[in-house]
Amino acid sequence: TAGNSYLSYVIRSHNSYHNDFFVCEKSNKCIPYSKVCDLVDDCGDFEDEARCNNHFQCANKMLLISKPHKCDGISHCLDFSDECNDECSRQLLDGWRLKMVSWVYGILAAIFNATNICRCIIKIPKCKNTRALSNKVWVLLISCGDIVIGLYLLIIAFNDFLYGDTFCQLQANWRTGKFCSFLGVISTLGSLISMFSMTLMSVIRFREITRGSHLIPPSTVTNQYSLKLGLSCCFVGIISLVVSTVPIFGYFEDFFINGLSYDPALKLFIGFPDKTMHLAIIDAYSGRIKARFLSWDTIKSLIQEMFSKDYGGISHQMRTVEFYGNNACFFKYFVTSKDPQRFFVWCFQGIYFICLLVIGVSYFSIAAVAKKIGSNVTGAKIASRNQKTQRKIQIMIATDFICWFPFIIICILHSFEVVDASDWYSVISIVILPINSVLNPLFYDDIYLKGFGNFKRKCVAAGIKFFHKLCSTKLTSTDESSEQPRNIETGITVDPKLPVTAQSREIGNEKVAEANLPAIAEFPYGQEDKEDQSELAAPTTGAQ
Numbered sequence: 283t284a285g286n287s288y289l290s291y292v293i294r295s296h297n298s299y300h301n302d303f304f305v306c307e308k309s310n311k312c313i314p315y316s317k318v319c320d321l322v323d324d325c326g327d328f329e330d331e332a333r334c335n336n337h338f339q340c341a342n343k344m345l346l347i348s349k350p351h352k353c354d355g356i357s358h359c360l361d362f363s364d365e366c367n368d369e370c371s372r373q374l375l376d377g378w379r380l381k382m383v384s385w386v387y388g389i390l391a392a393i394f395n396a397t398n399i400c401r402c403i404i405k406i407p408k409c410k411n412t413r414a415l416s417n418k419v420w421v422l423l424i425s426c427g428d429i430v431i432g433l434y435l436l437i438i439a440f441n442d443f444l445y446g447d448t449f450c451q452l453q454a455n456w457r458t459g460k461f462c463s464f465l466g467v468i469s470t471l472g473s474l475i476s477m478f479s480m481t482l483m484s485v486i487r488f489r490e491i492t493r494g495s496h497l498i499p500p501s502t503v504t505n506q507y508s509l510k511l512g513l514s515c516c517f518v519g520i521i522s523l524v525v526s527t528v529p530i531f532g533y534f535e536d537f538f539i540n541g542l543s544y545d546p547a548l549k550l551f552i553g554f555p556d557k558t559m560h561l562a563i564i565d566a567y568s569g570r571i572k573a574r575f576l577s578w579d580t581i582k583s584l585i586q587e588m589f590s591k592d593y594g595g596i597s598h599q600m601r602t603v604e605f606y607g608n609n610a611c612f613f614k615y616f617v618t619s620k621d622p623q624r625f626f627v628w629c630f631q632g633i634y635f636i637c638l639l640v641i642g643v644s645y646f647s648i649a650a651v652a653k654k655i656g657s658n659v660t661g662a663k664i665a666s667r668n669q670k671t672q673r674k675i676q677i678m679i680a681t682d683f684i685c686w687f688p689f690i691i692i693c694i695l696h697s698f699e700v701v702d703a704s705d706w707y708s709v710i711s712i713v714i715l716p717i718n719s720v721l722n723p724l725f726y727d728d729i730y731l732k733g734f735g736n737f738k739r740k741c742v743a744a745g746i747k748f749f750h751k752l753c754s755t756k757l758t759s760t761d762e763s764s765e766q767p768r769n770i771e772t773g774i775t776v777d778p779k780l781p782v783t784a785q786s787r788e789i790g791n792e793k794v795a796e797a798n799l800p801a802i803a804e805f806p807y808g809q810e811d812k813e814d815q816s817e818l819a820a821p822t823t824g825a826q
Contacts, residue, residue, distance in 0.1 A: 302314065302315050303315065304317070304318050304330055306324075306325035306326070306327075306329050306330065307329065308325070308327055308329060309325050309326050309327060309329070311324075311325055311326075313325065313330060317330065318330045318331075318334070319331060319334035319336055319337075321336075321337050321346040321347065321348060322346075323346070328343075328346075331346055335349075336348065336349055337349060338351070338352045338364055340358075340359035340360065340361060340363045340364065341359070341361050341363035341367075342359070342360060342361050342363070344360070344549075345358075345359055345360065347359065347364055351364060352364045352367075352369075352370075353365060353367075353369055353370035355704065356553060357552060357553030357554070358552060358553065359552065360546050360549060360552055361451075361546065362450060362451060362453070362553075365450065366450035366451055371447065371450050372449065372450050372453075372609070373442060373445065373446065373447065373449050373450070374438065374441060374442035374445050374449045374456070374609060374610075375438065375439065375442040375708070375712065376708060380708060380709070380712050380713070381439065381442060383712060383713050384435045384436075384438055384439040384442070384712050385435075385436070385439045387432070387435050387712075387713075387716050387717070387719070387720055388432050388433070388434075388435030388436035388439060389432075389436070390432070390720045391428055391429065391431060391432025391435065391716070391719040391720045392429060392432040392433060392436065394720065394723040394724065395425040395426075395428045395429035395432060395719070395722075395723050396429060397723070398421065398422075398425040398723040398726065399422060399425045399426065399429065402418050402419075402421055402422035402425065403422070405418055406418050406419065406422070409503060410502060410503060411501065411502060411503065412501050412502070412503055412507055413490075415503050415507075415508070415511065416483075416486060416511060417483070419511055419515060420479050420480075420482065420483040420486075421483075421726045423475060423479040423515055423518065423519075424475075424476050424479045424480055424483075424722055424726065425722070425723055425726075426472075426475060427471075427472040427473065427474070427475030427476030427477075427479065427522075427719075428472065428476050428718070428719035428720075428722050428723065429472075429719075430468050430469070430471060430472030430475070431469060431472045431473060431476070431716050431719040432716075432719055432720075433468070434465060434468055434469040434472065435712070435716055437465060438465070438610065438611070438712070441456075453609065454543045454554070454601070456609075457543070457554070457603055457607040457608065457609070458543050458601035458602060458603055458604075458607060462604075462606060462607060462611040463530050463604050463605075463606045463607070463611070465606070465611035466526075466529075466605070466606025466611045466612060466613065467526050467527055467530065467606070468526075469611070469612055469613065470525070470526035470613050471522050471523060471526040472719075473613075473715070474521075474522035474525060474526060475518060475519060475522045476718070476719070476722065477634060477637050478518045478521065478522060478637070479518055480637075480641060480722075481637040481640050481641055482514065482518065484640060484641045484644035484645060485640065485644060487644065487648055488643075488644035488647055488648060491647065491648050491651045492647070492651075525630070528626075529604065529605030529606065529623075529626070530604055530605065530606070535578055535602070536577050536578055536622075537622055537623060537626070538604060538605040538623060538626075539578055539602050539603065539604060539605075540554070540556060540603045540604065540605065540607055540614075541554040541555055541556040541557070541559075541602075541603040542554070542555060542560070542582075542600050542601065542602060542603065543600075543601045543602075543603060544596070544599050544600060544601075545596075545599040548596060548599060550563070550588075551563075554603050557576075557578070557581065557622075560581050560585065561576065561581070563585075564581070564584050564585070564588075567588055568584070578602075582600060585600075605623065608707070609708065610707065610708055610711045610712065612707070612711040613630070614627060615627065615631070615689075615693050615707075615710075616693060616696045616697075616703055616704060616707060617696075617697055618696070618697060618699060619697060619698060619699070624697065627693075628697070631690055631693055631694075634686060634690065635686075635687075635690055638682060638683065638686055638687060641682060642682075642683065677725065681717070681718060681721050682718060685714055685715055685717060685718055686715075689710060689714065689715065692706070692710075
């Protein structure tokens with residue numbers, strides 16, 4: 283002020299004067315209003331951004347980001363506070379449903395398949411013919427693949443319990459660790475072994491049916507046949523191992539590395555920048571990048587040249603986010619048309635789709651032939667067995683297609699950016715795809731279904747017995763409370779008003795009913811059916 287009058291600060295521009303400035307009171311600065319609420323700290327103390335509502339301030343108070351970037355699945359803050367907060371903090375398994383499903387699936391798959399593996403190992407040396415040996419070996423291999431999936435689910439659930447709410451802040455260590463890549467390899471390996479084994483077993487059964495080999499007694503097991511079967515199993519294992527480990531080979535890192543992670547103290551890189559982000563930074567720094575494609579080794583060397591080596595450089599702060607480097611450490615099924623790994627993923631999905639078609643065609647053909655054979659067979663026992671086989675085949679095909687076919691369609695739609703299925707990844711990898719690892723041992727071994735059937739029959743028999751006992755008790759209490767006289771010898775109520783013949787008839791009927799009640803109550807469940815079946819089976823056997 284001068285002479286109790288205020289002075290105005292103006293700037294002349296194009297023969298005009300402007301005084302549209304924001305005053306930073308603490309730092310005594312004047313900045314244009316165009317720099318207010320622009321997500322940049324121009325005053326030095328965020329005074330020009332303090333009253334704005336278009337931003338989110340990171341927890342370390344060092345950076346402002348646009349509000350739509352909050353909880354968008356991509357880290358923009360050095361401390362991950364835009365993704366790790368009260369609104370969208372993520373755990374390894376989000377929600378109690380995923381946690382429960384992971385534990386339940388893992389435990390059931392481990393128990394069912396471990397039991398199936400033990401039974402197959404015990405029975406394989408006792409197999410005297412080639413057909414029985416082939417079935418047991420392939421079922422054993424399928425169970426080995428499924429039990430690996432069960433162990434993967436248990437490991438994920440256990441690590442989710444260990445990390446808890448701290449996972450969001452420590453996700454960089456998890457996603458860049460070798461243990462995550464190991465989990466991705468074993469989950470893919472188990473899935474491939476199970477799928478390839480199921481496909482080969484379906485093809486073998488289909489060939490037997492089409493050639494009529496099922497009508498010929500199988501040949502005895504020879505050393506040559508055992509060697510051939512063993513080589514087939516090794517081939518399945520080797521192919522599955524190669525496909526599942528290709529993404530972690532150092533030779534193919536330019537195609538399978540998704541990004542790099544740096545120490546949070548290095549403020550130039552935030553989150554997990556991919557190759558495109560690195561190229562943009564290098565180009566802005568040097569201004570002489572002409573090549574369209576740079577290898578990760580070249581990118582790492584160029585980034586190291588940007589920093590001083592007086593303190594050892596930053597090479598020790600670089601950690602790679604590999605192909606399996608996601609929260610669930612699962613195969614990267616969802617890719618876009620611009621993803622460098624899209625061809626590998628599409629080939630992988632194509633292999634699964636072909637295997638599903640082969641399994642479906644094979645088992646539908648087997649079911650058709652079995653139905654035809656069943657219509658020509660007069661034995662009730664054989665016909666019933668064929669019907670059970672057909673039902674198992676139908677359920678098996680239905681579960682495979684329900685799990686995999688819609689999933690492959692979703693992957694295709696996501697690849698062409700018709701739908702964004704990124705948020706469904708945890709549900710698909712934990713809930714939908716591993717369900718076959720729990721159901722497969724139930725289809726290939728009847729021990730659990732038979733045990734459940736026996737338990738159900740015992741429960742029904744106990745319920746029937748308890749119901750009849752309860753009814754008998756009520757009838758006895760009703761007779762004791764009656765004022766009418768009872769026959770001392772028979773214990774039956776006698777009405778003095780009725781004639782003797784009517785009393786005799788009524789007494790006779792009541793005798794029969796009362797005599798039959800205990801017999802029904804004590805009759806073992808299912809015995810009536812057995813007697814009826816034996817009577818029905820007699821003329822059939824005679825006709826045969």
